Amino acid sequence: MPTDDQHSYMPQLLTQYRGGRINRREFLRTATLLGASAAAAYGMAGAIDGIVTPAFAQETAPEAKPKGGTLRLETTVYDVKSPAIANTTAHPWIYSQVVEYLTVIGSDNVTRPHLLESWQPSDDLKTWTLRLRPGVKWHSGRDFTVDDVIWNLTRLLSDDVGSSMLGLMKGYMLNEVDTGQTDENGQPVIGHELWSPDAIERVDDQTVRLNLKEPQLAIPEHLNHYQAVMLDPDQGGTFDVGSNGTGAFTLVEIEPGRRAVIEAVSDYWGEGPYLDRVEFIDLGGGDQAILNALISGQVHGAFQVQPEFSSMLEQQKHLTLHDVTTADTAISRMNVKQKPFDDPRVRKAFRLAIDPVKASAVTFGPFATPAEHHHVAPIHPEYAKLPEWKQDIGAARALLAEAGHGDGLEVELVIQKDPAHHLRNATAIQEMLKEAGVTCNINVMPNAQYWDVWTTVPFGSTVWAHRPLAVINLGLAYRSGGAWNESGYANPEFDRLLTEAEAMPDPEVRRGKMAEIEALLQEDGPIVQTYWRKLLTFYDSRVMGFEMHPTYALFANKLALGA
Amino acid sequence: MARIVLNRLGQFAFILLIASFLLFAVTEFSPGNVASKILGPYALESQVRSLSDRLGLDDPLFTRYLRWLGMLVGLVPNELGGPATGLGLSDPRGAQYFGNFGFSLMQGRPIVDVLADRFGHTVTLTVWAIGLTVPISLVLGVLAGMTEGSALDRIISVTTVSLTSLPEFVVAVLLIFVFAASLGWLPGTSPLDPGDRWSVGSQLVLPVAVLVIASSAYVTRIVRSSVVDTLAQPFVRTARLKGLAPMRVAMLHVLRNAMIAPVTVILLQINWILTGVVVVEAIFAYPGIGRLMLEAALFGDIYLIQALTLIALSVAVTTQFLGDLAYVLLDPRIRVA
Numbered sequence: 001m002p003t004d005d006q007h008s009y010m011p012q013l014l015t016q017y018r019g020g021r022i023n024r025r026e027f028l029r030t031a032t033l034l035g036a037s038a039a040a041a042y043g044m045a046g047a048i049d050g051i052v053t054p055a056f057a058q059e060t061a062p063e064a065k066p067k068g069g070t071l072r073l074e075t076t077v078y079d080v081k082s083p084a085i086a087n088t089t090a091h092p093w094i095y096s097q098v099v100e101y102l103t104v105i106g107s108d109n110v111t112r113p114h115l116l117e118s119w120q121p122s123d124d125l126k127t128w129t130l131r132l133r134p135g136v137k138w139h140s141g142r143d144f145t146v147d148d149v150i151w152n153l154t155r156l157l158s159d160d161v162g163s164s165m166l167g168l169m170k171g172y173m174l175n176e177v178d179t180g181q182t183d184e185n186g187q188p189v190i191g192h193e194l195w196s197p198d199a200i201e202r203v204d205d206q207t208v209r210l211n212l213k214e215p216q217l218a219i220p221e222h223l224n225h226y227q228a229v230m231l232d233p234d235q236g237g238t239f240d241v242g243s244n245g246t247g248a249f250t251l252v253e254i255e256p257g258r259r260a261v262i263e264a265v266s267d268y269w270g271e272g273p274y275l276d277r278v279e280f281i282d283l284g285g286g287d288q289a290i291l292n293a294l295i296s297g298q299v300h301g302a303f304q305v306q307p308e309f310s311s312m313l314e315q316q317k318h319l320t321l322h323d324v325t326t327a328d329t330a331i332s333r334m335n336v337k338q339k340p341f342d343d344p345r346v347r348k349a350f351r352l353a354i355d356p357v358k359a360s361a362v363t364f365g366p367f368a369t370p371a372e373h374h375h376v377a378p379i380h381p382e383y384a385k386l387p388e389w390k391q392d393i394g395a396a397r398a399l400l401a402e403a404g405h406g407d408g409l410e411v412e413l414v415i416q417k418d419p420a421h422h423l424r425n426a427t428a429i430q431e432m433l434k435e436a437g438v439t440c441n442i443n444v445m446p447n448a449q450y451w452d453v454w455t456t457v458p459f460g461s462t463v464w465a466h467r468p469l470a471v472i473n474l475g476l477a478y479r480s481g482g483a484w485n486e487s488g489y490a491n492p493e494f495d496r497l498l499t500e501a502e503a504m505p506d507p508e509v510r511r512g513k514m515a516e517i518e519a520l521l522q523e524d525g526p527i528v529q530t531y532w533r534k535l536l537t538f539y540d541s542r543v544m545g546f547e548m549h550p551t552y553a554l555f556a557n558k559l560a561l562g563a
Numbered sequence: 564m565a566r567i568v569l570n571r572l573g574q575f576a577f578i579l580l581i582a583s584f585l586l587f588a589v590t591e592f593s594p595g596n597v598a599s600k601i602l603g604p605y606a607l608e609s610q611v612r613s614l615s616d617r618l619g620l621d622d623p624l625f626t627r628y629l630r631w632l633g634m635l636v637g638l639v640p641n642e643l644g645g646p647a648t649g650l651g652l653s654d655p656r657g658a659q660y661f662g663n664f665g666f667s668l669m670q671g672r673p674i675v676d677v678l679a680d681r682f683g684h685t686v687t688l689t690v691w692a693i694g695l696t697v698p699i700s701l702v703l704g705v706l707a708g709m710t711e712g713s714a715l716d717r718i719i720s721v722t723t724v725s726l727t728s729l730p731e732f733v734v735a736v737l738l739i740f741v742f743a744a745s746l747g748w749l750p751g752t753s754p755l756d757p758g759d760r761w762s763v764g765s766q767l768v769l770p771v772a773v774l775v776i777a778s779s780a781y782v783t784r785i786v787r788s789s790v791v792d793t794l795a796q797p798f799v800r801t802a803r804l805k806g807l808a809p810m811r812v813a814m815l816h817v818l819r820n821a822m823i824a825p826v827t828v829i830l831l832q833i834n835w836i837l838t839g840v841v842v843v844e845a846i847f848a849y850p851g852i853g854r855l856m857l858e859a860a861l862f863g864d865i866y867l868i869q870a871l872t873l874i875a876l877s878v879a880v881t882t883q884f885l886g887d888l889a890y891v892l893l894d895p896r897i898r899v900a
Contacts, residue, residue, distance in 0.1 A: 072758055079671030081651030087603020160613050164605035179609075191609050238651035255680065256670040257858065258850050259756055281754050283848035284858075288736075292751025293848070296743050297760050448600060448861050484605055 007034035008123050009505045016508055018048050026507040028110050029381040029468070033220060034505060035120045038112040065544050065560035070277040073554075074290055075303040077282040079256040081238050083229050084156055084163040089465065089552045090303055092226045094260050094280055097556045098245035099229040102130065102149065103220045104555075107324060107547040109379065109468050111220040115144060115230060115246065125215035125503055132206045136269050138232060138244050146208045151233040153200050159191050161237070163227050166192060167484060171475065172212040173199055215503035218472050226551070248273040248557035258282050262556070272557035274545075287419070294319060294538055300561070301539035303552060306419050307367040313538045320543075323367070323536035326466040326550035327377035327473075330422065332413060332429060332528040337488040338458040340409060344524050349399035351528055353436035355391035359428040359530035363421050368531040374521040375477065376514060377532050380470040381507055384515035389522070396436040410439040414460040416450045425530060426461060455486045462486060466535075466550040471502050474517065478525070487526035494520055567891070571884045575877075582876050586869055587628045597668055600863055601650070618643065618668075631869070637661035664870040669862040674870045677855070682874070684755060685844075685851035689836040691767060692774035697829060699779045704786025708821070709813060711791050719783065726780035735773045735846045742769065753847040770847045774840065778832045785828045786821065793821040819893065826889045830882040837878045 010031065017027040024045055031041035073093075080086065080095045104114040113119060117133040136144040156165040157173060166174070174192040181189040194200065201209040210219065222228070231237055232244035241251050248270065249262035260280040264273040281299055283289040291309050293299045295316055305313060313319055334341035334350065341347055356370040369378065372389045376382070400409060413429065415422045423444060430440040445453070454462055467473050476482050479498060480490035497517045504510040521527070539546050545558040598614040599606065615621050619630070619642070633639030640658035643650070643666050652666045654673040664674035707719040726734075743751035753766040793799060794817060802816045803809075841853040848854075852871065859867040 070759075072756075079669065081671045085602050085606070087605065159607075159609050162602040162606050162610040162614055164603065166610065167605055167607055189609060189612060240651065256672065257855070258680070258754070279756070281756055282850075283752055283754055284845055284854055286845055286848060288846060289752045289848035292739055292743055293754075296747075296749075296751040298750050298752055298754070298756075298758055446861050448863065451603070452599065 007036075007121060007505070010034060010036065012506065014044060014048070016506075017045065022507050024049060025109070025379070026381040028108075030505060030507050032110050032112065033121075033217060035118060037118065038106070038110055041110070065272075065274045066562060067274050067560070068276050069274075069561035070279060071275050071301075071543065071556075071559060071561055072279045072281055072299045073301050073303070074283050074293055074299040075280050076285050077254065077256050077258060077260045077280055080254070081240055083231065083239050084161050084165075084227050084237060086227050087164070089226060092229070093303065093552070093554045094251070094254070094262070095239050096226075096229055096247070097249040097262050097278070097554070098243060098247045098251050099231055099239065100245070100247045101229055102223040105221065105224050105468055105549075105551070105553070107549045109550060111224065111468060113220075114224075115149075116223075119220055121219070121505075125217055125505065126212045128210040128212070128219045129203070130208050130210065132208075133269070134206065136246055137267075138246055139250060139265055140232075140244050144230070144246050146202055146205060148230055148233060149208050150200055150202060152228075152230050154194075155237055156228060157192070157194065165222075165225055165227055168222055168225055168476070171479075171482075172214040172216045173210070175213075214499070217502055217505065218469050221468050221472060249278065256282075268557065270557060272559075274558075274560035275556065278556050278559075285418075297540070300543050301546065302537050304535055304537050306421070307364050307534075307536060308420070310367070310536060316538075318541055319538040320541045321536060321538055322546060322548040323534045324548040324550050325369070325379055325534055326532065327379055327468075327470070328464070328466045328533050328535060328550065329371060329375070329377070329529060329531060330425060330461050330463045331375060331477075332426075332459065332461045332530075333477075333487040334526045334528075335456070335458050335460075335486070335488050336490075336526050340403070340405065340411070341458060341526065343403045345399045345403040346405065346409075347526060348523060349396040349403070349436065350433065350438070351389075351522065352392045352396035352399065353438065354429060354432050354528055354530060356389060356530040358391075359425060359432065362428040363425040363531055364533055367534045367536060371529040371531050372518070372522065373527060373529050374518040374525065375464070375473055375527060375529060376470040376518050379532075380468075382470055382501065382510045382514045384511045384518055386515065386518055386522070391432070393435050400437060405437075408437045408439065410441070411459050412441045412443050412457075414443045414445060414450065414453065414457045416447045416461070416463070417444050418447055421533075422461060429528060429530070460486070468550075470514065471498065474498055475502065478521070489526040491520070491524060494524075567887065571880075571887065575880045575884070578880060579873055579876055583632070583869060583873060584628055586872055587624060587631070587865075597863055597865060601668055631665065631866070634659075634663050634665060635661075637663060641665050665866040667859070667864055667867040669859060669864040669867060674867055677867065678852075678870060678874065681850060681852050681855045684849065685837055685840070685853070687767070688770060688774065688840070688849065688851060689833060691771045692778060692836055693829070693833055695771070695775045696778040696782060696832065699775065700782035700786055700825070700829075703779070704783045704825070705790055705813065705818065705821075707783070707787040708790025708794065709809075709817075711794070716787075720787070723780040723783045723787075726776055727784065731773055731777050731842050732846055734776050735769070735843060738769050738772055739846075753849045755850055766847075770843050770849050773843050774836060778836070782825060782828055782832065786825045789821040789824045790817060793817050796820070823890060823893050826893065827886050830886045830889075834879050834882045837875075 013030055016022045027045055028041050032038055075093050076090045078091050080091055083095050101114050102116045103111055105111045115133055115136055117131045120129040132146055138144060155161055156163045170192060173195060175195045176190050177193050179189045179191040195213045196211060198211050201211055203209050231239060235243055241254060243251060248265060248268040250265055252263050253261040259282060263277050264275060283293055287306050290302050294302055294313060314321060334347050336342055351373045360368045360370040413426055415426045426442045430442055433440045454460055464473055475498060476484045478489045478494060480495050497513055501510050501513040535548055537548055542562045544560040544562050598618060598620055599611045602610055602614060630639055634641050637660050641663055644652050644654050644658050652671060667674050667677050670677055703719050707716040710716050739751050742749045749768050750761040750766050753770050755763050755766055757763050799816055802812045841857050844851045844854040856871045859871060
């Protein structure tokens with residue numbers, strides 16, 4: 001039953017779910033985004049559908065987990081001195097056990113308050129009131145305060161810090177300013193500042209308010225961006241052995257490229273920890289080495305395992321497979337500022353030449369589902385089902401001929417070297433394009449080098465991580481001037497539709513808008529997209545409390561080691 | 564002798580100086596910049612520019628080179644260790660000391676510390692591998708050479724030729740399959756991290772075995788060939804005709820003269836294992852110099868690449884120098900010349 005402090009849209013949301021107009025996932029997602037706690041959302045859903053679900057799938061009864069022991073996990077051990085510039089999902093495996101996020105996204109793709117007790121958006125989604133969880137203390141004994149939150153958010157949005165939070169939030173939190181400097185090409189260097197002095201507003205000792213320039217639905221998700229951990233201001237934004245934190249562990253040792261060790265603290269405010277110690281072992285990221293270490297029992301679990309090794313590891317009796325369906329994907333994006341992709345007919349012809357079902361099967365077998373060339377996944381709450389995408393070589397050839405490429409076309413697809421599935425996917429695309437008269441040469445680059453050219457090559461395959469809402473990726477990747485708009489796509493109609501969708505808390509209405517967006521991307525967009533992948537890993541069967549997370553997140557405080 | 568040593572040391576310093584500058588120049592043309600790699604692909608241009616300024620990456624090539632050289636010899640302080648970079652870099656030795664290679668931007672640590680850890684591991688691997696390779700190769704090579712054309716010679720020759728033609732990664736995968744995956748006698752990786760099941764010693768067995776197999780097959784063939792050549796020399800025939808026992812002929816006359824060529828090969832093997840065992844270290848996740856070099860190259864960690872290259876060059880020049888000295892000791896004609 002809705003209460004006074006609930007968002008005004010909540011009664012309508014309940015009616016929609018009761019009437020079957022939105023599904024359970026959409027209800028849970030939207031209810032929590034609108035400020036309901038996960039437990040309350042699950043409870044309201046259960047009252048309607050009768051399904052009893054634990055509020056957080058990773059939570060088993062604490063009393064069922066034994067205490068003590070050392071867990072050894074494989075992951076790349078990066079230098080994590082500056083969490084604000086961490087640039088892989090492996091970085092927070094270590095620091096997020098010590099310093100924590102304001103919100104947390106569970107393996108069920110539902111966002112919950114963490115260091116926050118609750119959030120409350122305004123009806124227009126332009127004001128978000130964040131209330132801190134009372135009683136949370138730093139390891140040093142000092143209270144975690146609203147001033148800590150303000151210091152961290154302000155710092156993350158500074159140009160000098162270099163955090164990708166700036167790109168993520170700049171559309172609604174920042175204004176661009178001319179720094180007065182020019183680059184080597186004589187172009188002005190653009191900096192950023194908060195769009196209003198009250199953009200991050202201190203309300204009281206327990207409350208901070210974000211006042212946005214534009215409506216934004218995904219604030220709780222953005223607060224769980226992997227760089228957005230709360231650091232102790234007294235330590236100047238750096239993180240190292242012994243750093244102060246609010247988490248269940250403290251860092252006692254780190255040697256990047258080799259190993260890191262965390263040990264449990266005694267008075268954690270949340271669940272656990274059950275383990276005494278977790279050791280992170282760096283095996284150089286080699287798939288073969290990870291396989292060997294799992295088989296030999298040198299590690300209890302791995303960051304991830306590539307699907308091609310799954311069948312071999314499934315034969316090991318001491319290991320258990322963990323997988324999760326995600327919105328993790330690679331898109332073969334065409335840069336619309338460069339020929340021949342400046343012509344929408346060429347872009348559509350490329351999509352028509354591709355059969356995502358076959359390409360997905362070639363790339364991942366059973367560990368992926370086909371995509372539909374619009375970067376909205378079936379697991380996204382706002383996903384709208386369009387008519388099934390059909391490969392049509394004849395139509396592709398006709399469009400290419402119309403665009404002046406009747407005699408054929410030669411392009412280069414730039415991909416990353418690792419993992420090997422990038423090449424499998426590129427080869428599938430290459431073979432299908434050949435049927436439409438396109439010669440596609442594949443240029444395989446070391447991963448680090450690819451990120452030097454990802455926004456400039458005419459045709460490149462870029463990995464996009466899972467994000468819980470489709471509008472997050474769409475805004476970053478395809479909005480005109482978007483922070484990570486690698487294709488240079490600029491379509492006012494798309495921008496308008498997306499802005500409208502982002503301001504719609506009603507999932508049913510939003511889904512209608514998303515259908516328009518998806519159709520527009522299929523017709524005019526800059527991408528070929530063939531799959532949504534599952535992420536998988538293997539853990540020792542004695543490890544309790546682990547579930548594969550769609551963004552690889554690790555909750556070490558919930559893990560235990562059984563006999 | 565002193566003249567030879569001084570001459571070689573002079574060449575050594577000159578080679579290192581030229582190589583270090585060439586490396587700076589080459590990396591100037593490599594794609595991307597370190598600031599964008601540190602911040603990752605999603606940083607905005609304004610953020611990359613800000614960090615580049617703080618790291619001094621936009622200074623002219625020669626300015627950066629001289630700064631690095633001055634830092635290495637302790638004349639110029641390393642300014643990246645201050646709070647201004649915002650990267651949390653610090654060096655307990657201070658900002659200015661001889662041998663200061665700077666910071667590894669990939670690992671966020673002083674390069675001296677990174678090298679100390681990794682180089683120690685690779686030296687361990689090298690000592691074990693060479694310590695086993697030399698006696699095995701000498702025994703097998705001399706046995707095969709002394710019994711040229713016999714069944715024993717054929718068995719040794721066929722085996723060593725076969726092993727020489729097998730790439731290291733094939734040998735590594737075969738050994739892992741048999742001893743780790745199938746029999747479960749040994750660990751499949753070697754992070755040198757003592758777990759509750761596999762000791763650090765047990766983690767050394769397979770990588771050392773791969774190196775010993777690869778090296779000893781090759782060195783055995785060289786020793787055999789050299790022994791066969793030496794046996795055909797007139798002084799050996801004379802020794803035999805004098806009635807010396809075969810063992811005495813082998814030990815006193817053949818072995819010493821047959822060792823000149825194998826010494827070079829063994830020293831090259833040391834050089835290779837110390838600086839070039841990327842494949843073995845990658846397969847076994849062994850935390851040594853080879854793996855570090857690969858990671859640094861992929862990241863574009865210029866200061867670390869620079870340090871590793873200088874070390875590789877130093878090892879190459881030193882082993883060459885030791886080879887020259889060994890020639891002098893083994894062959895009096897060189898001394899006289």
